[in-house]
Amino acid sequence: MTDTTANQDNSHDLYAVRLQKLENLCKEDRNPFLANCAQTHTSAEAIKLYQEGSADEDQPRVAIAGRITVFRVMGKASFIKIQDRDGPIQCYVTRDELPEGEYNTYFKKLDLGDIIGVEGRLFKTKTGEITVRAECYTLVSKALRPLPEKWAGLTDDDKIYRQRYLDLIVNAESRQRFRQRSQIIKEMRKYLWERDFTEVETPMLQSVAGGAAARPFITHSNALDCQFYMRIALELYLKRMLVAGEDRVFEIGRVFRNEGLSRRHNPEFTMLELYQAYTDFRGMMELTQGLIQHVAKTVIGSLEIARPDGVVINLDGEWREAKYKDLIIEATGDAEWFTHDRGTKLEKARALNIEVNGELEDYEITNNVFEKIIEPTLIQPTFVTHIPRELCPLAKITQDDETTIDVFELCINGQEIAPAYSEQNDPIIQRKMFADQVGEEQQDMDTDFLNALEHGMPPAGGMGLGIDRLIILLTGAESIRDTILFPSLKPLNPSES
């Protein structure tokens, strides 16, 4: 029979070639997309099963399944590698061990990227690689598009983010990083569950987006006919749980901030927030240090983390504690810094080559000094304490210093990883702090939260941890986009894609 496409050479059209193969399979009643396939072992499990010293015929038989990533046909025998969730495993396929005609007519027409199942006994090749000798194979799922190039892989950032599945197929480090992300979150939960914390879920759609000062995403409920904000923090609902009598609560979840993107910022990111009654920010210090050390130990296997540039971050031992004021005085070399008026501070900050907006408040100028010349130098873990009260309206004021709050900012790797407070539980002071803020930051006041506080909230410590940033630190990633599977990107114009 004459195929209409036979006259044209579309061997260059990788998609058309594979589509043709697919059609041919269908014509021969071979389903190229099976509903299931038996898999007795993963690649790693199978390799572990190999019995050193036993004869080939006594080796265990396995059924494995995965995507073809290497395809080396050598006449009547082929070596292929198939990759499953544990990684690659080699298979050896020969013409004479498959049913008559199968090898030449079908097996050799498989493509890189196809998903197949293979059954057979293990053996070791001349060069010592544990391999499955195929007794039979099954095409499970045909791939119509080619994989990225086999050793340069996929390097285009845009493609890596937009088609993360390709990145994960091809780049083992990427796969490893996201596995670690999952492990890190799992170990966090375990650590907190062991300390009797209850995991809760609070609203992402909120009528007042409180707990931070970021711009929210706005959405609308048709049924309730009202405006909602996507949450920018977990704080105010978790504190309601303290009022409710849940003395130890935490939530791990996505928050959304309608702000700029950068190597350290994604519009949606993942926070851990936890609140523990009858402790304070000192208790949070212990808990936070313990949590991060536990995660590093169990997931990374070490408390010494080497950054891509070789700098080693040591998470072991007691972490450094430093007062905000002392750091400012040290960095500016000006013991009188806090006695200067706003204008002098502005001048002095600019003299230090810090770009400062002239409109800023007094304390904001100082905080610019902190963020621009101190924070980047805090590579080893440092709890920065005694932070000016203006910087956070939700914390307790230090007993013997009216100007500061009982807070720490944990900085590691030159960035803020986790802030924690002794939580403000005085509804009168809280209302006043909100009112002072509402004017300048244009935040709505969450009156129901204040109402909750008026019912009495136990003294508590609270902590928030940016999980994505912790993962940057622990896995040596360069960018927050390397820690988020599908980072926010501008959609492509459909006509161009």
Add this chain to the structure above:
RNA sequence: GGGCCGUUAGCUCAAUCGGUAGAGCAGUUGACUUUUAAUCAAUUGGUUCGGGGUUCAAGUCCCCGACGGCCUACCA
């Protein structure tokens, strides 16, 4: 939002002063029963991100736009 850089075959990359768009891998055809980036032979494949301009001639120069990266701003 501002500045700089980038976008060439499915993937990774070349292309001199503005002068015929190339290579490796992948694909196709053939050889090959222990390969390891398999090898050997042959071979297909281009809207050079899109649009406009300058020029005898544009991947290359100019303008506009799209997307991305880095820096910066915003994100207490």
